Amino acid sequence: MVGKGRPKTRIFTLMSSATSNMLTIGIVLLVFFVIRRRRRWYQRNKIDQLLQTRQVDYDSLLSGYNPYYKSLAREGRDRFLKRVLLFVQSKRFEYIHMESQESMPLLISAAAVQLTYGLDHFLLDYFSTIYVVSNKYTYGLTATPYEGHVSQDGIYLSWVDFTREYAEYGDGQNVGLHEMAHALTYVNFTAHEGRDPTFHDAFVHFSAVARPVYERMKAGDTNILNSYAATNYQEFWAVCIETFFERSADFSNRLPELYTALCTLLNQDPLTTEKFLKVPTT
Numbered sequence: 001m002v003g004k005g006r007p008k009t010r011i012f013t014l015m016s017s018a019t020s021n022m023l024t025i026g027i028v029l030l031v032f033f034v035i036r037r038r039r040r041w042y043q044r045n046k047i048d049q050l051l052q053t054r055q056v057d058y059d060s061l062l063s064g065y066n067p068y069y070k071s072l073a074r075e076g077r078d079r080f081l082k083r084v085l086l087f088v089q090s091k092r093f094e095y096i097h098m099e100s101q102e103s104m105p106l107l108i109s110a111a112a113v114q115l116t117y118g119l120d121h122f123l124l125d126y127f128s129t130i131y132v133v134s135n136k137y138t139y140g141l142t143a144t145p146y147e148g149h150v151s152q153d154g155i156y157l158s159w160v161d162f163t164r165e166y167a168e169y170g171d172g173q174n175v176g177l178h179e180m181a182h183a184l185t186y187v188n189f190t191a192h193e194g195r196d197p198t199f200h201d202a203f204v205h206f207s208a209v210a211r212p213v214y215e216r217m218k219a220g221d222t223n224i225l226n227s228y229a230a231t232n233y234q235e236f237w238a239v240c241i242e243t244f245f246e247r248s249a250d251f252s253n254r255l256p257e258l259y260t261a262l263c264t265l266l267n268q269d270p271l272t273t274e275k276f277l278k279v280p281t282t
């Protein structure tokens with residue numbers, strides 16, 4: 001009889017400790033939820049204010065530099081611009097060997113939003129920093145200058161090449177879209193932070209069409225895609241994206257199955273004004 005009280009006390013102590021732990025977890029989750037709600041409210045408020053005061057300026061800037069944005073109808077432009085402002089607010093922009101300008105984060109964010117326009121998850125969450133370099137740069141052990149690259153540290157872009165290649169839209173060369181394409185697959189398959197479940201799950205269907213085209217290119221076949229696509233499958237993907245947006249009609253005519261697979265994967269067709277296949281939920 002003497003010993004029976006001790007296990008009861010121990011059980012009671014364990015139960016009260018478990019209750020206390022659950023309470024602590026509950027409070028932490030509640031605080032996290034409240035902070036997130038407040039941050040979102042603050043973001044929405046800030047974006048509404050920016051749209052009220054600067055929408056005409058932003059519309060003019062994006063129409064002048066981004067042909068995809070220019071091709072959207074009024075409603076689509078509003079939606080695109082809101083996404084751009086959310087993207088800008090979610091990133092830190094670091095400028096290397098150059099002075100920052102207000103247009104830089106907007107135009108770079110527009111390249112990401114263009115790629116992810118049909119997806120629900122468009123913030124490429126894993127990447128908190130975008131590095132804007134004044135011109136081409138060398139990186140790692142290679143002597144060849146880079147126009148951009150994506151690593152676990154962030155997204156890097158040469159500003160001179162970014163702007164030139166958007167100015168020459170239509171030739172299938174676009175470092176902004178190219179690096180955002182790498183960033184999108186990194187987020188979905190390497191980092192898993194900011195993953196879009198629809199994109200992630202549909203990629204296997206895209207690859208069923210894309211892999212044979214890639215294998216033929218590796219064996220020496222040529223097509224509408226830049227030969228750089230034969231380097232490896234990651235580069236094939238990024239080159240597909242450049243061509244999909246910049247030479248949509250030619251791509252659709254010459255590689256129709258691959259073009260349709262990209263439309264399905266990204267839930268958009270650049271040849272249409274509305275772009276979406278299905279309206280995204282966010």
Ligand SMILES: [Zn+2]
Nearest residue numbers: 178182235238
């Ligand atoms: Zn690449």
